[in-house]
Amino acid sequence: xxxxxxxxxxxxxxxxxxxxxxxxxxxxxxxxxxxxxxxxxxxxxxxxxxxxxxxxxxxxxxxxxxxxxxxxxxxxxxxxxxxxxxxxxxxxxxxxxxxxxxxxxxxxxxxxxxxxxxxxxxxxxxxxxxxxxxxxxxxxxxxxxxxxxxxxxxxxxxxxxxxxxxxxxxxxxxxxxxxxxxxxxxxxxxxxxxxxxxxxxxxxxxxxxxxxxxxxxxxxxxxxxxxxxxxxxxxxxxxxxxxxxxxxxxxxxxxxxxxxxxxxxxxxxxxxxxxxxxxxxxxxxxxxxxxxxxxxxxxxxxxxxxxxxxxxxxxxxxxxxxxxxxxxxxxxxxxxxxxxxxxxxxxxxxxxxxxxxxxxxxxxxxxxxxxxxxxxxxxxxxxxxxxxxxxxxxxxxxxxxxxxxxxxxxxxxxxxxxxxxxxxxxxxxxxxxxxxxxxxxxxxxxxxxxxxxxxxxxxxxxxxxxxxxxxxxxxxxxxxxxxxxxxxxxxxxxxxxxxxxxxxxxxxxxxxxxxxxxxxxxxxxxxxxxxxxxxxxxxxxxxxxxxxxxxxxxxxxxxxxxxxxx
Amino acid sequence: xxxxxxxxxxxxxxxxxxxxxxxxxxxxxxxxxxxxxxxxxxxxxxxxxxxxxxxxxxxxxxxxxxxxxxxxxxxxxxxxxxxxxxxxxxxxxxxxxxxxxxxxxxxxxxxxxxxxxxxxxxxxxxxxxxxxxxxxxxxxxxxxxxxxxxxxxxxxxxxxxxxxx
Numbered sequence: 001x002x003x004x005x006x007x008x009x010x011x012x013x014x015x016x017x018x019x020x021x022x023x024x025x026x027x028x029x030x031x032x033x034x035x036x037x038x039x040x041x042x043x044x045x046x047x048x049x050x051x052x053x054x055x056x057x058x059x060x061x062x063x064x065x066x067x068x069x070x071x072x073x074x075x076x077x078x079x080x081x082x083x084x085x086x087x088x089x090x091x092x093x094x095x096x097x098x099x100x101x102x103x104x105x106x107x108x109x110x111x112x113x114x115x116x117x118x119x120x121x122x123x124x125x126x127x128x129x130x131x132x133x134x135x136x137x138x139x140x141x142x143x144x145x146x147x148x149x150x151x152x153x154x155x156x157x158x159x160x161x162x163x164x165x166x167x168x169x170x171x172x173x174x175x176x177x178x179x180x181x182x183x184x185x186x187x188x189x190x191x192x193x194x195x196x197x198x199x200x201x202x203x204x205x206x207x208x209x210x211x212x213x214x215x216x217x218x219x220x221x222x223x224x225x226x227x228x229x230x231x232x233x234x235x236x237x238x239x240x241x242x243x244x245x246x247x248x249x250x251x252x253x254x255x256x257x258x259x260x261x262x263x264x265x266x267x268x269x270x271x272x273x274x275x276x277x278x279x280x281x282x283x284x285x286x287x288x289x290x291x292x293x294x295x296x297x298x299x300x301x302x303x304x305x306x307x308x309x310x311x312x313x314x315x316x317x318x319x320x321x322x323x324x325x326x327x328x329x330x331x332x333x334x335x336x337x338x339x340x341x342x343x344x345x346x347x348x349x350x351x352x353x354x355x356x357x358x359x360x361x362x363x364x365x366x367x368x369x370x371x372x373x374x375x376x377x378x379x380x381x382x383x384x385x386x387x388x389x390x391x392x393x394x395x396x397x398x399x400x401x402x403x404x405x406x407x408x409x410x411x412x413x414x415x416x417x418x419x420x421x422x423x424x425x426x427x428x429x430x431x432x433x434x435x436x437x438x439x440x441x442x443x444x445x446x447x448x449x450x451x452x453x454x455x456x457x458x459x460x461x462x463x464x465x466x467x468x469x470x471x472x473x474x475x476x477x478x479x480x481x482x483x484x485x486x487x488x489x490x491x492x493x494x495x496x497x498x499x500x501x502x503x504x505x506x507x508x509x510x511x512x513x514x515x516x517x518x519x520x521x522x523x524x525x526x527x528x529x530x531x532x533x534x535x536x537x538x539x540x541x542x543x544x545x546x547x548x549x550x551x552x553x554x555x556x557x558x559x560x561x562x563x564x565x566x
Numbered sequence: 567x568x569x570x571x572x573x574x575x576x577x578x579x580x581x582x583x584x585x586x587x588x589x590x591x592x593x594x595x596x597x598x599x600x601x602x603x604x605x606x607x608x609x610x611x612x613x614x615x616x617x618x619x620x621x622x623x624x625x626x627x628x629x630x631x632x633x634x635x636x637x638x639x640x641x642x643x644x645x646x647x648x649x650x651x652x653x654x655x656x657x658x659x660x661x662x663x664x665x666x667x668x669x670x671x672x673x674x675x676x677x678x679x680x681x682x683x684x685x686x687x688x689x690x691x692x693x694x695x696x697x698x699x700x701x702x703x704x705x706x707x708x709x710x711x712x713x714x715x716x717x718x719x720x721x722x723x724x725x726x727x728x729x730x731x
Contacts, residue, residue: 127605127656131632139634142661143605216607216631256610343610347705380685380705382657456613463614467708476706488687491657564630566616 019059030054047301047471048259049461050424056416064419069314073409077317079310079422080410081368082333087406091119092364093371094396095172097339099124099149100383101495102502103159106149110164112386116393121164121171121202122373124148124383125182130217132178132550135499145495147383152499153545155506157185158192167195171202172247172337172371177219179206180232180533181549184540187240203244203293203337206232209270209442210249212562213451214256219550222443224557228532229274230281233288235533244293246274247337253451254297255343257459260308261425263297265432266442266451268315272433273442275324285324289331298364298372299341300356306412307421309367312336315426315433337371338364347380349475349483358395365399366412372396382488449565456566503545510543518542519552526556594723596716599647601629601638603666606656611683615651618709619716635665643675649720652682659686659694667698679720683707 044052064070071077074084083089096113099106110121126148128140134152135144144150151157161171166189175182183204190200208225211218218225229246236245250258250267258266271292278288296312298305316334320326340360345353354377361374374395376388384392400406412418439445446452465471472478522535532553539549600616602609609631616626627645629638642650652663663682670676676698683703686694691702700719703712 127658131605139605139632142658143656146657147606216609257614381687382685456617459610460614460617463618463709467710473706477708485688562630564628566613566620566626566628 016059016062019057023055023057023059026055046260046304047299048261048304048458049465050260050304056420058416060416060420064423069419069423070413076321076329076332078313078333080413082313082335082370086368086409087365087400088409091400091406092369092396093120093170093337094118094393094400095120095122095337095371095373096384096389096393097122097124097172097174097373098384098389099126100147100489101145101149101491102498103149103151103156105145105492105495107160107162107164110160113389113393114164114169116390117397118393120371121169123160123171123173123175125173125175126150127217129178129182129546130175132181132219132546134545134547135496135503137547144499145491150495150499151182151185151546152503153506153543154185154188154540155502155543157182157189161186161189161193165195166190166193166200172205173202174205176205176208176211176215176217177225178546178550179204180228180536181540181546183232183243183245184533184537187537188541197240199242200240201242203247204232205247205249205295207246207249207270207295209273209446210252210267212446212560213253213266213270214258214455215249215252216562218560218562220553220557221560222446224553226274226277226443227529228553230278230283231531231533233274233278233291234281234283234531236291237283237287239533241291244291244335245288246291247293247295248274249295251295251297251339253455254299255341256455257462258455259458260299260301260304261428261432262451262454262458264308264312264315264425265429265436267294267296268312268319268429269433269436269442269445271316272319272323275320276441279324285320285326286328286331289320289324289326290328290333293370294334294336296336296338296364296369297341298338298360298367298369300344300360302359302363303412303418303421304425305360305363306367307418307425309336309338309364309369310410310418310422311425311429313368314422315429335370337373338367338369339373340364340375342375342379345375345377345379346473346476348480350377350381350486351483352475353377353379354391354395357392358399361395362399362403362405365405366410368410378486378488381486382490385487385489387487449563452562452565506543506545514542515539515544515548519544519548522549523552523556526553596624596649596720596723597627597645597647598624598649598651598716599627599629599638599642599645600651600653601633601641602631602653603633603635603638603662604654604656604658605632606654606658606684607631608655608684609653611655612651612653615653615683615709615712618713622713622716624716635662635669638666639669639673639675642670642678643673647678648723649716650678650680652680653684654682655685657685659684660690663694663699664697670698681712681715683712 070079073081098109126145127143129151173182187197232245236243248271250263253266254263313334317332320332340357357374364372374392376384376392378388436445469477518539525535598619600612616628620626679700681701
């Protein structure tokens with residue numbers, strides 16, 4: 001070691017020594033003041049149960065390697081953001097998840113939201129469509145148009161996007177087992193508008209693994225479902241290159257009760273599973289990886305969430321470059337949409353939810369999300385009313401234009417606390433990922449019930465913590481009071497009849513032979529294990545219904561029933 | 567130190583003096599069916615309730631997701647439950663609950679009390695109680711409150727009249 005190196009080493013150790021001295025001094029003062037009273041939280045934990053210290057200092061980052069941990073935005077490992085410009089180049093997309101009643105109702109709501117300044121569309125389908133059945137199915141009774149828009153056939157889809165130019169807007173569709181079918185319908189609607197599939201842009205959620213883990217809208221068993229997902233990767237890479245064929249989701253995993261680390265770990269491990277299955281099919285990583293996208297929750301614990309988003313980018317970049325050997329930079333980017341947490345919003349004193357959403361949305365922005373949905377204050381009562389969704393959108397706009405946080409990239413970079421949290425979350429998530437690797441992968445882990453049990457445990461512990469007042473929820477277990485009822489959206493009961501009428505009309509006027517033939521061809525293709533997208537497209541163009549297409553596939557793939565454990 | 571209770575190993579709370587305690591496998595614990603009617607797949611709440619009731623010493627049978635009214639009523643009768651709990655967040659309760667109540671009546675099982683929770687607008691509650699639901703538990707209700715309600719309103723099995731099938 002030469003003289004200047006040893007001088008530097010001595011200086012650093014002196015700095016460290018003086019810091020340690022300062023820390024001890026502060027700790028004494030902290031304990032002293034605590035004894036005098038006024039300290040409310042002797043032990044603090046994040047909402048996920050992680051112990052949080054009262055103070056973070058440079059000592060927490062003494063082994064911090066700037067280039068390994070942080071770097072610059074737009075450069076590996078992308079901790080600070082995937083683009084060099086981030087919001088200075090373009091704000092996140094304001095994309096409110098919406099849908100209810102009939103296609104006409106939702107078309108109106110889409111246009112309303114666009115008129116308010118929303119910059120992307122996001123479609124919520126009603127439960128029958130989500131489950132791949134039609135409005136005239138016995139199980140659809142009472143459910144039509146209640147949780148989302150009723151879409152049975154291409155006829156409904158055409159109305160849904162009536163007057164909305166698909167070459168000028170991007171659309172995300174929250175749909176899983178029948179994702180390929182709804183995607184085919186969107187492509188067909190674009191065709192009718194004269195818009196080529198080469199230029200349409202959007203996302204299908206299409207993340208079946210998290211269905212078994214959390215959201216529970218599954219239809220087929222895991223293996224054929226994975227095959228169908230890879231079909232969409234393959235088809236999209238060639239025919240619909242601007243489309244994100246999957247939104248690998250942690251949102252629902254978190255809502256089901258997972259901690260922040262579990263959300264992070266299970267989502268990324270799901271991503272790894274999809275990549276492995278696609279590679280096994282013979283797809284080239286750099287051909288499909290740039291179109292993988294992600295979807296995270298923005299929950300209550302502000303800094304934990306920001307650290308989570310940063311850790312996510314970092315881990316995924318490493319996974320793609322080191323584990324899978326992807327060569328294209330775009331393959332290393334973790335692009336994500338965020339939704340503020342629904343489960344954190346309360347029925348008691350619902351106007352408080354506006355504040356919760358604002359804080360959560362801010363965390364998502366400080367975490368560098370590409371796209372954001374903010375929940376409405378009436379979340380626990382009904383689908384968003386016009387007034388409530390307006391406030392939700394304005395929340396994003398105020399953050400974007402008034403708060404100043406979008407002026408600089410990754411403003412919390414360098415914070416001792418946030419960098420330490422990011423490191424901790426990365427380590428803990430990687431431990432979970434290794435564990436699932438050792439179990440034999442995510443499909444295997446699901447078959448063993450592993451992620452489901454972790455989530456159920458976390459959900460139960462959290463509920464107990466709330467009931468013991470270890471976690472305070474304003475208005476629920478503290479600061480309770482009566483509140484005035486709020487206006488809520490009601491789905492017109494006539495929607496059901498209207499939808500059934502339209503479905504009958506479609507079935508009457510379409511070319512029945514063409515439908516029969518296209519469904520038979522689809523079934524054969526499924527049996528032959530070839531890419532189903534072209535066959536699904538033919539079915540939807542002939543006005544086969546969602547239920548009919550899914551039934552044809554059910555005959556080949558069977559259906560999945562989960563074990564009834566709790 | 568408070569002894570940790572384990573299901574099946576505690577004596578019934580209302581043991582009369584001089585009465586021999588039942589061996590664990592004969593113990594007449596309350597049996598509860600927690601059901602998810604309709605297409606709704608949100609099971610976090612239902613599962614938390616299942617566990618809370620189990621930890622409170624009851625036997626809980628969970629139907630799993632997406633059960634029809636017929637399946638729920640069949641399960642309730644086959645499992646010989648003392649209480650049915652319905653969990654629903656999809657808004658389909660106004661169609662599905664009357665079906666369930668009608669079926670219970672038809673099958674001679676309308677003495678099994680039915681409670682519900684989830685996303686149920688307050689304005690629907692009077693109508694649901696009119697068709698026979700004993701109580702509706704809205705979002706934010708602590709599990710302890712539900713357990714308390716069950717203990718106060720659901721008679722012990724040993725005290726129940728025999729249900730004629």
